[in-house]
Amino acid sequence: MASCSSLFFLLFALLLLNSFHLTVEEDTISLSFPLTSAPLSKTSASRAKYLSSLLMSRRSNQTKKTAGAAASSPPFNYNYRSLFKYSMALIVSLPIGTPPQSQQMVLDTGSQLSWIQCHRKSPRKPPPTTSFDPSLSSSFSILPCNHPVCKPRIPDFTLPTTCDQNRLCHYSYFYADGTLAEGNLVRERFSFPASRTTPPLILGCAAEPGEAEGILGMNLGRLSFISQAKVPRFSYCVPLRRGNDKITRTGTFYLGHNPNSHTFQYINLLTFPRSHQPMPNFDPLAYTLPMVGIKIGGKKLNISAAAFRPDAGGSGQTMIDSGTQYTFLVEAAYAKVREEVVRLVGKRLKKGFVYGGALDMCFDGNAVEIGRTIGDMVFQFEKGVEILISKERVVDDVGGGVRCVAVGRSETLGIASNIIGNFHQQNLWVEFDLVRRRVGFGVADCSSRFV
Template sequence: MASFSTLFFFLLFLIFFNFNNINLSLAHSKHSKTTIVYHSFSHSFPLISARLSQHASKTSFISSLASSRTKKQRQENANNEKAVKPPPPSSSYNYKSSFNYSMALIVALPIGTPPQNQQMVLDTGSQLSWIQCNKRMSPRKPPPPTTFDPSLSSSFSLLPCTNPMCKPRIPDFSLPTSCDQNRLCHYSYFYADGTLAEGNLVREKFTFSSSQSTPPLILGCAMNSTENKGILGMNMGRLSFASQINLQKFSYCVPIRQAQVNNKLPTGGFYLGHNPSSDSFQYINLLTFPESQRMPNFDPLAYTVGLVGIRIGPKKLNISESIFRPDAGGSGQTMIDSGTQYTFLVEEAYNKVREEVVRLAGPKLKKGYVYGGSLDMCFDGNPMEIGRLIGDMVLEFEKGVEILINKERIMDDVGNGVHCLGIGRSQSLGVASNIIGNFHQQNVWVEFDLANRRVGFGKADCSKSL
């Protein structure tokens, strides 16, 4: 993986040429990212699970939005949020569906008029949503049937260069735009894991039923991308799907990935709007911080929560609570991210976890092995036996709220008989944040109550969540 500085200067180089109307093959958001992003191809409409391309799967555990922001990127994001107009009056959306899960949550959303189902990665770490739009190369080579065909939708429109989103200016790193040769608003996103996508900004509806649809929302319409799925941005940014429709709450329940029967992936549940199980949820407030703490390493658009400790077996690790909180520069932030596969911890917290794992199961550790450049607590042999040696792991939050990771599912199968503890160093992502990924959200309802600025957790058998 190239160094962060190399990737950053490469991005500036690309943006420079893009502003001169040279059509470069870049793109995306997550996991948000016009910024450089480490996205895990990382909300219910038919969510289907599909393994990403071989290239993407190698970095599927890498974080989204927060993974690689520079000081200037974070400053631009915070400044832009100040200028955002108040959202429109709230509309009540209620929609539910089942989904399958492998390493990412992939939702099939009905977009356009009449609707066309589009596959998008549900990502609470991304802002701008984008879809794959078709590009007719020739009459004899029709576009893939899974892409969106704008010509079939009566509610589709392109954003011209005169739109405020496309005003000539220093690039907005939360959404780098330019004016293309057709006088249309062009965007480019480049993810540090190699994912590319670019296209035009458009307005389009999400049509859930004949009686329930959104107003036209700003989306990216990708004409060039290295992936065949889009992104459903669900963070707190002004352009996220949740913000644009002033969504009050949404929730999902990730099933246990290992529990496959006859090669069929397990099924979980997703709600857009009210969740009938929410009476049993335990809630923690989203954290807010003074403006002075939002730079340079703090992501103000993420769902930041108060992690206070980690237990392994009966032992609470000797980690100060301050390690899980942002310092004056924003380092140490703890966020919930559906688009990141694994969990990543800052160095001091990670070292304490690894020290305890080595104490409990050190002789069985696979020496000198690092999966994907990030996971180095890996083992050969029976994962159930190793899990028994390590024991249950518990993430402790404020107000006594906990997420229990049972010893039976503490290890993840990464192939070739190797199983790794699903925790890596956030330093390997180039960030100083704690990121709780979807692997540690299995068999838990996770609700984002945006109206009350809180996150709820509820124990569940997610295969029976609807």
């Protein structure tokens, strides 16, 4: 996500692209990268003190009981369907704690760490209504500094952690726009209908007033929600967002079996052996797709398939990400897309205009007419699988009468990867099958309550 005056999406990164955080603003692009860890501030210390007092108030036998229950918990049989809100992020509401409290979280297939807003509710200064009150949950516990997850240099978990003055595990991240994300690592259960409850999962607990939503980390990392909860598959259907309207659309989200999966086309995720050579631009926890080409208006662009595959340094990896708004391409692919757009509608391009620091194929005028002139866009994958971007969804209304082709240049964000964002996942089922390590696509009317 690009840094702007106000951020819509933030990207936690593994090796600067591990995962990302999203916030909701109207006129921003979607990428912001964590740069470094932060020392414990006075504000952080007071937060930790509150969590420490909460932890000490727990009875030791209750902690032992919780640990014993986690050890004996049977595999979770997921069959969960929920709706989510979609404006520029996918916001699900999940029941967390004992008894459960409904928490809004951004469904993010590019993140590992899940986190929620934690506040002790007070009549004097009420927190956001969606915040989680740890004091009301009997299954809540805080990770101490001696927990293995709090130790540095864990290969697949690069979130910086420190030991605060209360001997609690503290995480902190700075983002490119100066935003600080921080809190304590905790354990908590997710409680689904029919009295089905996950074991206590590790997640972040942010006790500072901030964004209304937390993050539901859904990548392949061992501390993501799906890995800890052993979810075999999940899927979502992103509804069509019409222009620059402010209406929140509703989509569908499944944990476990999706009754529509018999209609999906599947492609296998690319897997790579562990290498002794560093790959600074590669994210091993992302969903890496075998993309092979792009078509515009029925014409296959002259892009080498190598532009969509990671090279020796990891550049060129192609991933699908529910948390990034738009699609971003490495220079070798982006240059060919822009060349074709200029050939088709070059005279109408807004010269010198760049939206959000990332989109530079922008126009004034009627979006339908511009889209019709450019034509459909198609992302091509192995096995003949394609994602069709209809001409109506090639450009996005970014406000002020300006429409932009919803494809940006990756290098403007400081990354070297291809990312297919949620704008180009509209009216499409996307299923992540973790058992068979594949991704499925199915065309649908995602605004329908019957999907």
